Amino acid sequence: MCGIVALVGSREASPILLEGLKKLEYRGYDSAGLATISTKGSSDRGFITCKKAKGKLVNLLNLLSKDGAPGNIGIGHTRWATHGKPEVRNAHPHLDSSDQVAVVQNGIIENYTLLREKLQKQGIRFVSDTDTEVIPHLISEALTRLKQEGVASKGEMLFLAVREVLNLLQGSYALAVIWTETPDVLIVAKNKAPLLIGFTQGEFLCASDSTAFAGFTKTVLPLEDKELALLTPLGVEIYDSEGKRQYRKPSLIVGSEKNIDKGQFRHFMLKEIYEQPETAEQWIARFLPDKLPTSSPIAFPFKDSLYDSIEAVQILACGTSRHAAMVGAYLLEQFSGLPSTVFFASEFRYAPPPLAPNILTIGVTQSGETADTLAALMMESERRSTLKDDLFSSRVLGITNRIESSLARQVTNIIDIGAGLEVGVAATKTFLGQLLAFYGLAIMIAARNKNRSIQEINDICEELKLVPNYLRDLINNHNKLTEKLAYQFVNTKDVIFLGRGINYPIALEAALKLKEISYIHAEGLPAGEMKHGPIALLDHKVPVISIATHGVVFEKVLSNAQEAKARNACLIGIAPESAETQIFDHLLPIPKVSEWISPLLTVIPLQLLSYHIAAQRGLDVDQPRNLAKSVTVE
Numbered sequence: 001m002c003g004i005v006a007l008v009g010s011r012e013a014s015p016i017l018l019e020g021l022k023k024l025e026y027r028g029y030d031s032a033g034l035a036t037i038s039t040k041g042s043s044d045r046g047f048i049t050c051k052k053a054k055g056k057l058v059n060l061l062n063l064l065s066k067d068g069a070p071g072n073i074g075i076g077h078t079r080w081a082t083h084g085k086p087e088v089r090n091a092h093p094h095l096d097s098s099d100q101v102a103v104v105q106n107g108i109i110e111n112y113t114l115l116r117e118k119l120q121k122q123g124i125r126f127v128s129d130t131d132t133e134v135i136p137h138l139i140s141e142a143l144t145r146l147k148q149e150g151v152a153s154k155g156e157m158l159f160l161a162v163r164e165v166l167n168l169l170q171g172s173y174a175l176a177v178i179w180t181e182t183p184d185v186l187i188v189a190k191n192k193a194p195l196l197i198g199f200t201q202g203e204f205l206c207a208s209d210s211t212a213f214a215g216f217t218k219t220v221l222p223l224e225d226k227e228l229a230l231l232t233p234l235g236v237e238i239y240d241s242e243g244k245r246q247y248r249k250p251s252l253i254v255g256s257e258k259n260i261d262k263g264q265f266r267h268f269m270l271k272e273i274y275e276q277p278e279t280a281e282q283w284i285a286r287f288l289p290d291k292l293p294t295s296s297p298i299a300f301p302f303k304d305s306l307y308d309s310i311e312a313v314q315i316l317a318c319g320t321s322r323h324a325a326m327v328g329a330y331l332l333e334q335f336s337g338l339p340s341t342v343f344f345a346s347e348f349r350y351a352p353p354p355l356a357p358n359i360l361t362i363g364v365t366q367s368g369e370t371a372d373t374l375a376a377l378m379m380e381s382e383r384r385s386t387l388k389d390d391l392f393s394s395r396v397l398g399i400t401n402r403i404e405s406s407l408a409r410q411v412t413n414i415i416d417i418g419a420g421l422e423v424g425v426a427a428t429k430t431f432l433g434q435l436l437a438f439y440g441l442a443i444m445i446a447a448r449n450k451n452r453s454i455q456e457i458n459d460i461c462e463e464l465k466l467v468p469n470y471l472r473d474l475i476n477n478h479n480k481l482t483e484k485l486a487y488q489f490v491n492t493k494d495v496i497f498l499g500r501g502i503n504y505p506i507a508l509e510a511a512l513k514l515k516e517i518s519y520i521h522a523e524g525l526p527a528g529e530m531k532h533g534p535i536a537l538l539d540h541k542v543p544v545i546s547i548a549t550h551g552v553v554f555e556k557v558l559s560n561a562q563e564a565k566a567r568n569a570c571l572i573g574i575a576p577e578s579a580e581t582q583i584f585d586h587l588l589p590i591p592k593v594s595e596w597i598s599p600l601l602t603v604i605p606l607q608l609l610s611y612h613i614a615a616q617r618g619l620d621v622d623q624p625r626n627l628a629k630s631v632t633v634e
């Protein structure tokens, strides 16, 4: 989703802005732009150079290599279209009518239509279809008035103008503003969209997420909602919406600053699929070390209050994270004996269930920035506080891959899945990390509640320790197998994935993976539901991919697969090799493991198959059209 970078300092801004934008590319975007202010040839007033290009960053780079964008201050943006098509005129930065104020924004200004109409009545001509364009015009209008009122300094004038305009905006935003009359002042602000300030000596970089700071600084301060910051080469001042100065220390970004590169792989997605054994290995080393007490077999750092007297679990998530949550809910119910419900975070926000006591609420988001998930958690916290549910804050848990994210600041109890930065828009290793987090939680709760015997707890823990090796073998064996199989499906239009029980969410996840990177229509179904309608879709052109692992529904899934075969569907099995699984036209074999841990393995051939189909279709696997890695708007 949109990425912001903004710089004030003493070096040429545009190369640093471009570098920052490059590091935010993985978030997903369809146009890019930047604006700088230079004072060359004039003493106190500068001029804005604004460059924008449709498509990839390289187009902006080409524009800049011709004409450049001089100045030590600037704002940059990668845009993921919401209001208005991905065209140059809709790309950010947006300027006021006199080209004196430039703004980049990430979020949605919900009342922009009213604001736009008002400005149009005053004679303002809009050049874009965006919600953002109202902002520079409103700031410009406020500046004109403040000038007449004779506010002391220009910097203060810009600060007051932005603050005034923010009070008019409804919705979510992170934004950065520059003005030609203050060529060394950068104003940034945020509300319900992320924005961080990175500090070095005499130079400050603001960005939508911490990846943009790699190579620049590790000292970072996240802005809180409704805060504004005034940055000059001399320092940073932070204020709340009332104009009260805020004092907070920046902190160090944890973790090593790894280079974002694909290594020997053609795409990040394939690299990240290959990183999954390591993700599992590290998870086991952190949370499942040997010799933990049987009453507390997982090394989670949480207080007893997180688990005590919990009667049910509700999980809020979107997309792939929701699929991980569904496996989690299955484990929490079937293994740990706790009623568990998964909600689309976006639905929960406006239709939550009636409040019930003693609920553990879990928010799952790999990016830690998904607006719907954060807002759903916030809403839940607010409605529980009205009921004086004092235990809510200790009974809320976040599962994320980004420990420096908004989720990690919003929620005290965090499971950091520690999968390392995932660049491919299609989640793979973070999905595995989320699954593992749920295994840990389910085992912990089952042990504490004595819902499972010591033997059962030990068995699942021991089996989990074998997962990295299983994954290694699976990935090595299936990469070639799936690459070969993918050729057959390059021109396929529809695919059906079937799963049951704990593997039903894996069927959903497989369908999502295939859709998002190959643009092939795919549906994931509980295998038993096929005969209630979807079976009408089947013919020889629709492959059916069926997940059949040993356990309570093994034979049932095979019968459902037979029903598809009888309709001439090409049948692919994700199943252990056995006499029964010979019914499949193609088998992607998985080892014989307990049904409990099977989702950790069944997902692998499905990720690889989607990857190879998309790659063979020649598509942009890592940055599929229309998608964003971090969905920071509602």
Ligand code: AGP
Residues within 6 Å of the ligand: 318, 319, 320, 321, 364, 365, 366, 367, 368, 369, 370, 373, 425, 426, 427, 428, 513, 516, 627, 628, 629, 630, 631
């Ligand atoms: C995953 O492949 C998707 N790109 C998408 O569904 C994603 O899982 C969803 O947007 C939620 O993201 P989050 O985990 O960062 O909250």
